[in-house]
Amino acid sequence: MSQNIESVCIIDDDNIYINLLTKIIELKRLSESVIVFKNGKEALDYFLETIDNTIQPEVPQVIFLDLNMPVMDGWEFLNEFSKIKDKIRDKIDLYVVSSSIDSRDIERAKAIDVVDDYLTKPIKLDVFEKILA
Template identity: 75%
Template sequence: MPRNIESVCIIDDDLIYINLVSKIIELKKLSESVLVFNNGKEALDFFLQSLQKEENQDVPQVIFLDLNMPIMDGWEFLCEFSKIKNQIGKKIDLYVVSSSIDSRDIERAKSIDIVSDYLTKPIKLGDFERILI
């Protein structure tokens, strides 16, 4: 049975990647909306604000997180987000998406309990469909 993904979040500073992923999600109708943050701090601020609301309908069900970004990178975001994730009260699947093929990065990401999987850029259409359908 297909999942009904209302919202996907992309946390990445690469505008070309963001546009490509957003277009794939839109064309394939894999989600109703896409939230975009250019660094971990913007995203963390959004999630902290959502904790202040009665209903957190805006909170995405899936997050695609890049590791290398300015201001707050993906590792810092994971550390801070892991402290508040359980307070959100909504199931969120978080995928680390990086161009790094370094086995240390992959193992480190997969060892963090809030990470669903590690995907290497560019993400294949089949991966999007597997995750979002």
């Protein structure tokens, strides 16, 4: 079975959640690879490198971004990523994934141009499969 999505990126500091998503992706063969970052700074540095290098590192087609992380949280990442997204050659779909059900968080995230949707943890398997289909 060939995947439609070559690479998925998870930006989250929760090891259990990361392991669960990674295992689902592998078992369901939803993507060829998974790139994981523990905070927004690690991820932002990686994406800045894709802009600065003539040899392109792997650019994920889908990002699942947590909001609450150490070093650089999801909000800070979104602010910085919004500034550089147009410089990245490939199209990236970005989903904010949070346990917060606060309508202010949901509205704030959906108002940011680079955000495709806001998903509440845990992501239902059918929603996850639909995104990666």
